[in-house]
Amino acid sequence: MSLQLPSEWGVHLYLKDESTHPTGSLKHRLARSLFLYALCNGWLRPGCPVVEASSGSTAVSEAYFARLIGVPFVAVMAAGTSPNKIHLIELNGGTCHFVDDASQVYEVAAQLAAEAGGHYMDQFTYAERATDWRGNNNIAESLFSQLEDEPHPEPAWIVTTAGTGGTSATFGRYLRYSGRMTGLCVADPENSAFMPGWRDHDPQKRTPVASRIEGIGRQRMEPSFVGTVVDRMIAVPDAAAIASIRYLASTTGRRAGASTGTGLWAAFHLVSEMVAAGESGSVVALLCDDGDRYLDKYYSDTWLAAAEIDPAPYEILMDQFLSSGALNSPARFRE
Known part of the structure; x- marks a missing residue:
């Protein structure tokens, strides 16, 4: 444009x-790269959830890709996230877990993934290396x-x-x-x-x-x-x-x-x-x-x-x- x-x-x-x-945003590219990176590293398993710390748009896109490969998806985000983004995550089959303090999303996401035997995608660490x-x-x-x-x-x-x-x-x-x-x-x-x-x-x-x-x-x-x-x-x-x-x-x-x-x-x-x-x-x-x-x-x-x-x-x-x-x-x- x-x-x-x-x-x-x-x-x-x-x-x-x-x-x-x-999925309507720049984060679609990132989510695709993160899922490919995780799949190729053997980090994803059937039936085990993918958990992500996100302010919204990445979670919308990751929920989409999780649904494509048939695994549960949980987004950990601040309570003040836009309701429209929350709706889009749920529309793509994901669930949302809210925290009052935005700085807590990392630890809570990692904890939820560990408790469920799933994978914490951790976009904030892997974004720069997942994309070719x-x-x-x-x-x-x-x-x-x-x-x-x-x-x-x-x-x-x-x-x-x-x-x-x-x-x-x-x-x-x-x-x-x-x-x-x-x-x-x-x-x-x-x-x-x-x-x-x-x-x-x-x-x-x-x-x-x-x-x-x-x-x-x-x-x-x-x-x-x-x-x-x-x-x-x-x-x-x-x-x-x-x-x-x-x-x-x-x-x-x-x-x-x-x-x-x-x-x-x-x-x-x-x-x-x-x-x-x-x-x-x-x-x-x-x-x-x-x-x-x-x-x-x-x-x-x-x-x-x-x-x-x-x-x-x-x-x-x-x-x-x-x-x-x-x-x-x-x-x-x-x-």
């Missing part, structure tokens, strides 16, 4: 739509194939977000493996350990509060996050992410989740830098999942007010950006 920018800027902005997968970053129709290979006939088939930047870190690891490794000059930027929401941990080279970085953007941002630096393949990180206010998906919905008719908005705001930031430098080229971000999963959260004025998230100031900044090419983010949210 190409987003309309003033032609005189000479910059193209694309969203790679990952919501078209059978050299090929096998991974997301990076797919993206460059789709860009072949575009005006700038090798983008200046690819923007991802990080939940496990698996997607950024796949992109970063593929870019180096294939000799691309494209830069990899990871956009990070508030309350995430990834940005400060990457900046400070501190793999033990922790944050006291969980991210409000489902699917991305973690309270710890996850094992699958490979910071050495990341060229740049941009911290994005949650309100800016919401403003971005509202813009996307109003201009394209497509609703997306706030993880998409986080990456899109960072992409706007990169485009503004290219415009200021007089550079032409393209920037690609990801449309991670469909916004209908979040109608009661990110598209609800009631929820936003309760969470004290006000996108209005960022909508003004976005209007200024679209008219001038300059995006003036508050300094505390920059790199």
Whole structure:
């Protein structure tokens, strides 16, 4: 999907739509890779459950693959997970186990798997190694194939977000493996350990509060996050992410989740830098999942007010950006 920018800027902005997968999100690729990895390692057995710690979308996709091979599936998640995601997990034959503290999902998932004689999938450890970053129709290979006939088939930047870190690891490794000059930027929401941990080279970085953007941002630096393949990180206010998906919905008719908005705001930031430098080229971000999963959260004025998230100031900044090419983010949210 190409987003309309003033032609005189000479910059193209694309969203790679990952919501078209059978389970509706970017996590479909990860779940497939995790199941293949677990099967090939002999970790799955008939009748024994697969248990996963998840904020929702990975669990939806893993429930789908568990049903395909005929094993039970249990998702361990925070109690505040979107009801629509819970419904999709159950629709695919999975069951949900809730915890009040999001930081407990790892230990509880491992414990449940051990007690049931099942397998803890542990996406946060295995995401970076389960995907073949050299090929096998991974997301990076797919993206460059789709860009072949575009005006700038090798983008200046690819923007991802990080939940496990698996997607950024796949992109970063593929870019180096294939000799691309494209830069990899990871956009990070508030309350995430990834940005400060990457900046400070501190793999033990922790944050006291969980991210409000489902699917991305973690309270710890996850094992699958490979910071050495990341060229740049941009911290994005949650309100800016919401403003971005509202813009996307109003201009394209497509609703997306706030993880998409986080990456899109960072992409706007990169485009503004290219415009200021007089550079032409393209920037690609990801449309991670469909916004209908979040109608009661990110598209609800009631929820936003309760969470004290006000996108209005960022909508003004976005209007200024679209008219001038300059995006003036508050300094505390920059790199």
